[in-house]
Amino acid sequence: MGEHVDTICVQGGYQPGNGESRTPPIIQATTFKYTSSEQMSRLFDLSETGYFYTRLQNPTNDTVAAKICEMEGGVAAMLTSSGQAANFFALFNICNEGDHIVASSAIYGGTFNLINVTMRKMGITCTFVNPDCSPEELEAAFQPNTKAVFGESISNPALIVLDFDKFAKAAHSHGVPLIVDNTFPTPINCRPFEYGVDIVTHATTKYMDGHGSCVGGAIVDSGNFDWLAHSAKFPGLCTPDDSYHGVVYAKDFGKAAFITKATAQLMRDFGSTPAPINSWIMGMHLESLGVRMERHCANARAVAQFLEDDPRISWVSCPELPTDRYHALAEKYMPNGTCGVISFGVPGGREKVSAFLDHLKMISIATHVADARSCTLYPAGTTHRQLTEEQLEEAGVGVDLVRLSCGIENPDDIIADLRQALDAVFGE
Numbered sequence: 002m003g004e005h006v007d008t009i010c011v012q013g014g015y016q017p018g019n020g021e022s023r024t025p026p027i028i029q030a031t032t033f034k035y036t037s038s039e040q041m042s043r044l045f046d047l048s049e050t051g052y053f054y055t056r057l058q059n060p061t062n063d064t065v066a067a068k069i070c071e072m073e074g075g076v077a078a079m080l081t082s083s084g085q086a087a088n089f090f091a092l093f094n095i096c097n098e099g100d101h102i103v104a105s106s107a108i109y110g111g112t113f114n115l116i117n118v119t120m121r122k123m124g125i126t127c128t129f130v131n132p133d134c135s136p137e138e139l140e141a142a143f144q145p146n147t148k149a150v151f152g153e154s155i156s157n158p159a160l161i162v163l164d165f166d167k168f169a170k171a172a173h174s175h176g177v178p179l180i181v182d183n184t185f186p187t188p189i190n191c192r193p194f195e196y197g198v199d200i201v202t203h204a205t206t207k208y209m210d211g212h213g214s215c216v217g218g219a220i221v222d223s224g225n226f227d228w229l230a231h232s233a234k235f236p237g238l239c240t241p242d243d244s245y246h247g248v249v250y251a252k253d254f255g256k257a258a259f260i261t262k263a264t265a266q267l268m269r270d271f272g273s274t275p276a277p278i279n280s281w282i283m284g285m286h287l288e289s290l291g292v293r294m295e296r297h298c299a300n301a302r303a304v305a306q307f308l309e310d311d312p313r314i315s316w317v318s319c320p321e322l323p324t325d326r327y328h329a330l331a332e333k334y335m336p337n338g339t340c341g342v343i344s345f346g347v348p349g350g351r352e353k354v355s356a357f358l359d360h361l362k363m364i365s366i367a368t369h370v371a372d373a374r375s376c377t378l379y380p381a382g383t384t385h386r387q388l389t390e391e392q393l394e395e396a397g398v399g400v401d402l403v404r405l406s407c408g409i410e411n412p413d414d415i416i417a418d419l420r421q422a423l424d425a426v427f428g429e
């Protein structure tokens with residue numbers, strides 16, 4: 002089938018047999034028919050695999066999950082109805098009331114609220130660490146009840162590249178997995194499992210779909226974390242599940258334990274299932290991810306260089322620029338490219354920032370990134386507006402920060418639009 006990720010994104014997940022449809026079928030069905038109630042019982046007991054209700058599993062969803070799994074080099078994967086659901090499931094699958102998470106403070110605003118507000122209400126606490134902290138500071142964040150370490154491979158919107166080695170070493174020395182949201186670089190540019198990450202999540206809403214059409218998420222397990230070696234920390238995986246007649250996920254499902262538990266328990270009870278039609282559309286869009294990421298990254302480099310050379314801009318952040326603080330980490334973990342999102346500082350306060358955005362013509366203002374169409378957002382005024390100035394600072398999101406998601410248009414047109422808006426606000 003080919004082993005390069007940009008081949009897998011075209012060919013992976015579905016191999017039709019003789020005379021079968023070239024594209025995967027859309028099984029837009031809630032339920033599946035059986036002739037034997039005995040077999041249906043075995044499906045409910047998890048003693049046999051098969052489809053019975055789409056809230057738990059659906060063949061179209063599984064085809065696309067299999068493609069993403071192959072792209073990440075994992076052993077098992079599942080789709081969820083949103084990126085938020087993916088991150089919640091990935092954490093809640095191993096964290097119970099009274100447990101604790103160590104998380105990078107530079108993460109997506111929605112994930113920050115999930116962990117800092119909603120999961121706290123559930124009795125799961127978190128210590129946030131600056132991703133650039135020293136190994137000693139990271140070490141000090143752990144508690145006896147810590148069950149997971151969480152970060153983003155490239156943080157949204159601060160564009161901080163995670164030091165996988167530092168975070169994986171700390172997580173593993175405490176017998177807990179490192180979970181990384183790999184939404185921004187995608188497996189085309191970064192494969193976190195190669196650097197010690199145990200579980201990867203995605204907002205497929207972003208580059209994977211890439212056309213602003215389907216909200217969705219994914220969880221992929223590397224199969225590398227040995228739950229049974231740390232069984233006291235992970236009773237949910239290592240002791241019998243009474244709601245499934247005593248299956249022990251880590252024993253009965255081996256390397257598929259994490260995804261099986263998340264499907265059987267969390268999907269069953271929370272039901273954040275993607276619609277098969279959405280998975281199918283996203284799966285089609287995945288086929289062009291390799292070529293799209295190349296163009297997104299080339300455009301980001303060109304636009305970042307233009308902004309860096311423009312005296313009206315205070316600063317530019319793009320890990321692909323040799324002058325960027327995270328260039329060395331990007332070279333180490335994602336040598337072929339990072340992502341199409343860059344950020345930069347527009348001086349003069351909130352009003353100037355807004356005026357600049359309002360003058361853009363082609364680049365749209367949208368609560369979205371990682372789209373084929375260039376778009377921009379002012380985080381301090383939108384996604385991060387619940388955060389205090391202090392939290393904004395910790396998240397690496399200043400009041401002057403503009404996030405620009407470079408699409409796949411001709412780079413000269415993106416630059417021309419930025420130039421005319423700067424001319425309008427600051428003069429030529």
Ligand SMILES: *Cc1c(COP(=O)(O)O)cnc(C)c1O
Pocket residue numbers: 083084085086088109111112153157182184185203204205206207216217218
């Ligand atoms: C958008 C995003 C999410 C949330 O995904 P939704 O599909 O909007 O729920 C999570 N993590 C990152 C890095 C994101 O950019």
